[in-house]
Amino acid sequence: MRNITRLTECLKGVRTVAITGHVRPDGDCIGACMALWHYLRDNYPEIEAQVFLESVPERFAYLPGTEQVACQPDGRSFDLFAALDCSDTERFAPFMRHYETAGKRLCVDHHVSNRGLGDFYWIEPEASSCCEVLFGLMEPEKIGLSAAQALYTGIVHDTGVFQYSNTTPKTLRTAAFLLEKGVDFAAIIEDSFFQKTYLQNQILGRALMESMLICDHKVIVSALRQKDMEFYGVGPEDLEGIVSQLRLTRGVEVAIFLYETAIAQFKVSMRSKEVVDVSKIAVYYGGGGHKRAAGCTMQGMVHDVVNNLTLHISRQLEGRPED
Ligand SMILES: [Mn+2]
Numbered sequence: 001m002r003n004i005t006r007l008t009e010c011l012k013g014v015r016t017v018a019i020t021g022h023v024r025p026d027g028d029c030i031g032a033c034m035a036l037w038h039y040l041r042d043n044y045p046e047i048e049a050q051v052f053l054e055s056v057p058e059r060f061a062y063l064p065g066t067e068q069v070a071c072q073p074d075g076r077s078f079d080l081f082a083a084l085d086c087s088d089t090e091r092f093a094p095f096m097r098h099y100e101t102a103g104k105r106l107c108v109d110h111h112v113s114n115r116g117l118g119d120f121y122w123i124e125p126e127a128s129s130c131c132e133v134l135f136g137l138m139e140p141e142k143i144g145l146s147a148a149q150a151l152y153t154g155i156v157h158d159t160g161v162f163q164y165s166n167t168t169p170k171t172l173r174t175a176a177f178l179l180e181k182g183v184d185f186a187a188i189i190e191d192s193f194f195q196k197t198y199l200q201n202q203i204l205g206r207a208l209m210e211s212m213l214i215c216d217h218k219v220i221v222s223a224l225r226q227k228d229m230e231f232y233g234v235g236p237e238d239l240e241g242i243v244s245q246l247r248l249t250r251g252v253e254v255a256i257f258l259y260e261t262a263i264a265q266f267k268v269s270m271r272s273k274e275v276v277d278v279s280k281i282a283v284y285y286g287g288g289g290h291k292r293a294a295g296c297t298m299q300g301m302v303h304d305v306v307n308n309l310t311l312h313i314s315r316q317l318e319g320r321p322e323d
Contacts, residue, residue, distance in 0.1 A: 017079065
């Protein structure tokens with residue numbers, strides 16, 4: 001295993017590249033995959049690259065090349081396997097066979113929980129997004145418009161449009177550089193980040209209406225059962241953004257949003273403002289993420305799950321050490 005600081009370091013002799021990101025791909029993960037794909041196509045005509053992702057949500061369809069993304073692994077083995085925005089191999093489990101059969105493996109990421117994987121890796125936990133990290137490995141003058149659009153998309157999504165605390169002067173300088181490439185920033189921000197379908201707005205409304213303030217109004221929590229999701233005709237992809245909206249509640253430090261994925265099983269998303277490190281809690285329950293945004297899967301009834309989470313949250317709020 002070794003660190004790299006430039007992409008060229010792992011491209012020597014490489015003719016075929018498999019590019020993948022994590023399951024339930026988000027803007028940063030899709031942006032990073034598409035940016036690397038375009039970068040290779042624009043500058044390395046001898047390299048044939050294929051992006052593998054579980055799915056590409058409709059709102060990212062404006063990114064050129066997404067129509068060529070493969071949603072299933074195939075029989076090929078690649079010279080290089082690139083895992084982007086993935087903190088461990090579990091995160092790209094559907095494409096594990098390509099990882100196993102690859103000549104060499106590259107990992108580019110910004111998750112604190114990433115201990116390094118593959119033969120070549122570069123992880124910057126302080127970076128806003130995988131796209132910002134990937135940008136640093138590219139040669140700026142070789143970044144074309146399509147790659148720039150994809151990188152910009154990832155940065156916008158992981159920073160909540162340059163708003164979350166992970167946004168640094170370097171993030172903004174990177175974004176400024178991408179604007180100079182001619183990126184249509186207004187369309188990207190509105191269409192891929194803020195725009196919601198009618199159903200997504202309905203389920204957001206439902207989640208807000210049913211939310212509760214607990215822990216002295218320091219924590220807000222909302223849960224959706226499978227039957228509610230069936231009633232509205234929504235899937236997990238329609239629930240993005242709910243936890244961020246909950247977090248905006250005045251006076252709240254932590255927002256928790258749960259949705260049922262099986263009987264007595266919930267996918268948990270957490271966001272915090274200033275004090276609570278939600279990634280510590282998520283990691284404790286087998287998940288991961290960042291200080292202010294993290295998630296995990298938990299078993300039990302809603303109140304068990306919430307009680308378990310608030311135990312950790314209260315400890316942190318009171319400055320008590322974890323057991
Ligand atoms: Mn990311």
